[in-house]
Amino acid sequence: MAMSLSKRKRPHLEDKQVVQKSKTEEEVFDRPTFHALSKMIEKGTFDTLDYPICTGKEANVFRASTKNGFVAVKIYRTTAPVLKRMHKYMEGDNRFKDILHNKFEVMRAWARKEYKNLQVMHDAGCRVPAPILCDRNIVAMEFLGHEGVPYSTLKETGSLNPQRDFELILEDVAKLYAAEIVHADLSEFNILMDDRGPYLIDVGQAVLLSHPQAEDFLRHDVENLVKYFRHHGVKADLEECIKKVKGK
Numbered sequence: 001m002a003m004s005l006s007k008r009k010r011p012h013l014e015d016k017q018v019v020q021k022s023k024t025e026e027e028v029f030d031r032p033t034f035h036a037l038s039k040m041i042e043k044g045t046f047d048t049l050d051y052p053i054c055t056g057k058e059a060n061v062f063r064a065s066t067k068n069g070f071v072a073v074k075i076y077r078t079t080a081p082v083l084k085r086m087h088k089y090m091e092g093d094n095r096f097k098d099i100l101h102n103k104f105e106v107m108r109a110w111a112r113k114e115y116k117n118l119q120v121m122h123d124a125g126c127r128v129p130a131p132i133l134c135d136r137n138i139v140a141m142e143f144l145g146h147e148g149v150p151y152s153t154l155k156e157t158g159s160l161n162p163q164r165d166f167e168l169i170l171e172d173v174a175k176l177y178a179a180e181i182v183h184a185d186l187s188e189f190n191i192l193m194d195d196r197g198p199y200l201i202d203v204g205q206a207v208l209l210s211h212p213q214a215e216d217f218l219r220h221d222v223e224n225l226v227k228y229f230r231h232h233g234v235k236a237d238l239e240e241c242i243k244k245v246k247g248k
């Protein structure tokens, strides 16, 4: 049932491909990026880069193929608005204090941060794509999809079981909090829907609890979830949910 709904709403792969191809090629593939991608192919991270799944605001995500299946490859861009946004989440985080003046270093660090955040979250038992490799501005991670077709976002496909999905997402947010990390951009746009439950994605901006705004980001994340799921018939109180996440 869930599968047929999400399939129906999914755009046709070739349509996505044609619209996004020319845009992504000029924006993403500068020489150093090509070089890093070639290195990944040599290492066997993947064999071919198939097509862009999405051209997002700060990165392009591609499906790539290996002999054993698929991999998702996220390539960050270095445009000015992107860098401005990245600063907001890196300031106050001691892991990045020495590099904030250099835009290429910021972008690399951002990709590294997404990779490390994925590691922490995956180790904490959250439903996030398993990290595979990070080089320069590129993060390779587990491909989330069915028979080569990426899962749709919660925004695109909705939830067939809002109560269950809300609880699963909140459990994951609690696991993250226990692992001292906050997603910081959680919404229906950054959740992919599988029949067995939702996955959290797009974790580059996630911050440690030591970040001065960590508590504000957490409140905002939970607020987004509560708003979305209330709209879909789930009874939820923001303060109660925040308490639950914090294990209180």
Ligand SMILES: Nc1ncnc2c1ncn2[C@@H]1O[C@H](COP(=O)(O)OP(=O)(O)O)[C@@H](O)[C@H]1O
Pocket (backbone or CB within 6 Å): 053, 054, 055, 056, 057, 058, 059, 060, 061, 072, 074, 129, 141, 142, 143, 144, 145, 150, 151, 153, 189, 190, 201, 202, 203
């Ligand atoms: N691991 C993945 N497997 C399959 N598709 C993915 C994966 N990660 C991202 N995507 C696709 O790429 C889109 C953009 O990814 P996201 O990480 O949210 O980037 P952005 O920073 O551009 O918002 C997602 O909405 C989803 O369609």
Ligand SMILES: [Mg+2]
Pocket (backbone or CB within 6 Å): 056, 189, 190, 202
């Ligand atoms: Mg996103």
